[in-house]
Amino acid sequence: MRSELYIDGTWTPASNGETFEVINPATEEVIHHIAAATAGDVDAAVKAARRAFDNDGWPKLSGTERARYLRAIANGIRARQAEITRLEVIDNGKPFPEADWDIADAAGCFDFYAGLAEQLDSNPEETIALADDRFISKAVREPIGVAGAIIPWNYPLLMASWKVAPALAAGCTVVLKPAEVTSLTALELAAIAHEVGLPPGVLNVVTGAGPVAGQAIIDHSQVDKLAFTGSGSVGSKIMAAAARDIKRVSLELGGKSPFVIFEDSDIEKAVEWVLFGIFWNQGQVCSATSRVLVQEGIYEPLMARLIEETNRIRIGNGLDDGVLLGPLVSKKQYEQVVAAIEAAKAAGATVACGGTRPEGFDKGYYLRPTVLAGVPLDSTAWTEEIFGPVVCVRPFRTEEEAVALANDSRFGLAAAVMSADDVRAERVAKALSAGIVWINCSQPTFTEAPWGGYKESGIGRELGRWGLDNYLETKQITKYVSEDPWGWYIK
Ligand code: NAD
Numbered sequence: 001m002r003s004e005l006y007i008d009g010t011w012t013p014a015s016n017g018e019t020f021e022v023i024n025p026a027t028e029e030v031i032h033h034i035a036a037a038t039a040g041d042v043d044a045a046v047k048a049a050r051r052a053f054d055n056d057g058w059p060k061l062s063g064t065e066r067a068r069y070l071r072a073i074a075n076g077i078r079a080r081q082a083e084i085t086r087l088e089v090i091d092n093g094k095p096f097p098e099a100d101w102d103i104a105d106a107a108g109c110f111d112f113y114a115g116l117a118e119q120l121d122s123n124p125e126e127t128i129a130l131a132d133d134r135f136i137s138k139a140v141r142e143p144i145g146v147a148g149a150i151i152p153w154n155y156p157l158l159m160a161s162w163k164v165a166p167a168l169a170a171g172c173t174v175v176l177k178p179a180e181v182t183s184l185t186a187l188e189l190a191a192i193a194h195e196v197g198l199p200p201g202v203l204n205v206v207t208g209a210g211p212v213a214g215q216a217i218i219d220h221s222q223v224d225k226l227a228f229t230g231s232g233s234v235g236s237k238i239m240a241a242a243a244r245d246i247k248r249v250s251l252e253l254g255g256k257s258p259f260v261i262f263e264d265s266d267i268e269k270a271v272e273w274v275l276f277g278i279f280w281n282q283g284q285v286c287s288a289t290s291r292v293l294v295q296e297g298i299y300e301p302l303m304a305r306l307i308e309e310t311n312r313i314r315i316g317n318g319l320d321d322g323v324l325l326g327p328l329v330s331k332k333q334y335e336q337v338v339a340a341i342e343a344a345k346a347a348g349a350t351v352a353c354g355g356t357r358p359e360g361f362d363k364g365y366y367l368r369p370t371v372l373a374g375v376p377l378d379s380t381a382w383t384e385e386i387f388g389p390v391v392c393v394r395p396f397r398t399e400e401e402a403v404a405l406a407n408d409s410r411f412g413l414a415a416a417v418m419s420a421d422d423v424r425a426e427r428v429a430k431a432l433s434a435g436i437v438w439i440n441c442s443q444p445t446f447t448e449a450p451w452g453g454y455k456e457s458g459i460g461r462e463l464g465r466w467g468l469d470n471y472l473e474t475k476q477i478t479k480y481v482s483e484d485p486w487g488w489y490i491k
Contacts, residue, residue, distance in 0.1 A: 001032045001087065005041055005207060006190035008048035009200025015040050020180060020208070025093035025327040026317040026364045034183050037208035042175070042216035045204035049146040049173040050222045052201030059143045059171035063120035069198050070117060070169060074110035076192035077103060077157075084157065087184045089318040092156060093326040093365070094281055096318050103185075105447070106161040112447045113169035116468050120169075125477075134482035141472040143171030144248055145224030148217035150210075150238070151186075152230040153179035153329050154284040160186045162451075162462050163227045164203060170471035172225065175204045177214050179230075181330050183207040210234065221245060227470060228252070229286075232456055239459075250460030250470045252286065252452055254385040255413030258406035259289035259442055260428060262399075262419035263297035269440075270298075270418055271305045274391065277416060277442030279313060279369050282328055283337075283389035286457075287414035289442045290386060292393045293402050299395040303373065306393070307353045310369045315358045327365040328388060334365035337388030341370060344381030349392070350374045383409065399428065407433045412454025416442040435461070 003019070004011040013019075014035040022032035037045075052058050058066070077084065081103050088099040120141065128137040149163035160176055167174050178186035190205040206213050214234075218226055218241035228238045229252040242249040259277055261270050277289035294302050318326035328334045341355050354370030367389060375382045375392040382392055396402040406415060415434040419425040429437040435453045438444070445451065445463075452461035460470055480486075 001184055002187035002191060003032065003034050005035050005037050005045070006187065006194070006203070006205040007041065007045045008204065009194065012041075014038055014208070022091065022184065023181075023330070024090045025329055026090070026319070028331075028363050028365075031090060032184070034187075034207045037177075037206040037213040037216075039212065039216035041208075042206050042213055042220065045175045045206050046146060046148075046217070046220045046222050048201035048204055049175050052199060053143075053145055053173040056199055056201065058173055058199060058202050061171070063117035063169070066169060066171065067114035067117040069196060070110045070114035070165060072196035073189075073192055073198070074107040074114070076196055077107040077110070077189075080188070080192070081107075084185055084188050086319070087188065088156060089326070091182045091184045092153060093329055094318050095323045095326050098281060099318065102155055102158045106157045109158070109161040109447050110165045113165040113468065116166070116465060117169035128476075134480060134484070135478050136481055137476060137478040140475045140477060142475055144471055144473050145172060146222060147172045147174050147225045147227055147471060148220070148223040149174055149176045149227045150214050150217060150230065151176070151178055153182040154281060154286070156182040157185035157189060159229050160189055162229075162467065164189065166462075166467040167227070167471045168202065170468055172471045173202050175206060175217055175223070177206050177208070177217055180207070180209055218242070223247060225249070225471065235458070248470075250452075250462070251458040252462060253413070253456065253458045254387070255286050255288070255411045255453060255457050256291055256383065256385050256409050257287055257289045257411070257414040257416070257434065258291045258293060258409070258432070259416040260293045260396075260402045260406055260418070260432075261295065261298070261302070262417075262421070262424065263295035264420040265298070265418045266420075267298055267302050267305055270302060271309055273416070273418065273440075273442045274306055275309055275313070278391040279310075279325060279389050280443060282325060282367075283391075284329060284333070284387050285443070287436060287443065287445075289414065289416050290391055291382060291406070292391055293396045293405055294393060295402070296395045296397055303352065303371075303393060307371055310353050310371055313369050315361070315366055315368065317364070325369055325389060328367060329365070331365060333388065334367060337367060337386055337390060340381060340384075340386040340388070341372075341390060344372050344375060344379060344392075347379035347381060348374065348376050349379065349381055352393075354389070377405070377408075385411070399424065403428060403431045407431075410456045413457035414438070414453075
């Protein structure tokens with residue numbers, strides 16, 4: 001386990017020697033200490049990234065050359081898949097098979113953006129058809145500059161990859177700050193980048209507190225672009241900081257995503273996707289479908305099966321075989337989720353199952369997967385993100401009512417709809433106000449497809465070619481090709 005900052009190609013302690021604790025959420029044990037970067041350390045990292053961008057030629061390499069590094073990083077992740085997966089489990093708490101999936105996905109993300117970096121070489125510019133044939137015009141894409149990437153704790157290496165891979169592919173250099181509760185695998189990413197010979201300063205990783213290290217990134221005048229995933233409150237601060245000197249900004253924030261299930265759906269399939277939509281990663285998923293709307297004809301039988309299957313989910317240490325629900329990431333998160341369940345009960349909701357600590361777990365931030373029924377529409381349990389294994393289920397009568405209830409939210413990250421009637425499912429998918437809509441499933445995410453939210457769930461899109469666009473400027477180059485003088489002032 002690494003414990004130092006990675007700045008300008010070297011490992012270094014924090015300049016004031018400060019560290020913070022790494023706690024395994026399954027055991028509550030302090031398993032490590034990591035450097036807590038100061039504003040001065042962040043300044044050094046940004047300056048290194050600036051030099052690597054301005055002088056040392058990273059943006060000047062061809063896309064194909066940059067792609068070679070990205071593929072080497074992908075292979076480096078794969079070569080250490082089991083070891084990195086284990087680090088993710090002891091840091092974040094998620095079950096081993098989930099972490100294994102994330103790490104494979106992270107490697108795939110680097111491969112995917114290697115492909116897009118290569119395509120930048122084959123399509124370096126786009127000719128623009130102009131109505132005026134005295135001019136020819138083209139659009140060229142150029143990297144924005146130094147990217148400051150700030151990520152949350154729910155998918156540590158994957159969120160790092162969603163930002164670092166497209167940024168490097170585009171030719172940007174990066175200062176990455178992982179969440180303070182899950183920094184281990186971001187440091188491994190730096191180690192892999194180092195091993196494959198990524199030039200110094202191209203990727204810098206600064207661990208530490210949001211209000212110190214994160215704030216220093218967003219306030220830094222030499223950072224050109226901020227890419228953030230996390231809470232809406234910090235997202236607002238980032239947008240305000242970006243506004244001061246017009247930094248480019250992309251935000252992936254929270255959600256309270258609906259899942260509309262029509263009564264022609266297969267109940268078994270519906271229950272499986274409801275479970276996957278909320279209990280994967282202990283519900284600590286920005287796109288979790290945490291508001292489930294079930295058409296009244298199947299509400300009772302669906303609830304019965306949902307409760308049965310929810311109670312069957314094996315809870316435990318993510319390193320143990322067969323575990324499908326690990327502990328929440330931290331004490332703070334555990335307490336917040338428990339408080340949200342208590343608030344839901346106080347508002348009149350019924351706990352259909354879960355809601356308490358599982359028996360036999362004296363240590364670790366474990367919580368039984370929870371189904372809430374009768375949740376009032378104006379209660380915070382229905383309107384605000386809980387970010388834990390807690391789903392609110394309500395019946396509805398008509399399609400119109402379901403769409404209105406689903407869209408009645410300040411968030412718009414994701415939504416899901418299930419129906420045997422494909423025409424209806426497609427119609428509802430179009431009517432839902434969300435950046436991602438799943439039909440007959442919930443949560444599968446693909447590196448090739450755009451990811452991001454409507455409304456207060458964010459700005460911009462990650463993944464796919466949209467993810468690369470986040471790190472590119474578009475330059476217009478227009479040439480006057482007529483032999484005739486312009487003839488405005490001089491006739
Ligand atoms: P958070 O906003 O508290 O922290 C996210 C990151 O921001 C961390 O690295 C933190 O250190 C940093 N940070 C905190 N204060 C900062 C400041 N003043 N300046 C700069 N950086 C600062 O969120 P979290 O608790 O880590 O994650 C949970 C939230 O993230 C949830 O609301 C969830 O919905 C959201 N999320 C969204 C997505 C998505 O793709 N849309 C993905 C994961 C998580």
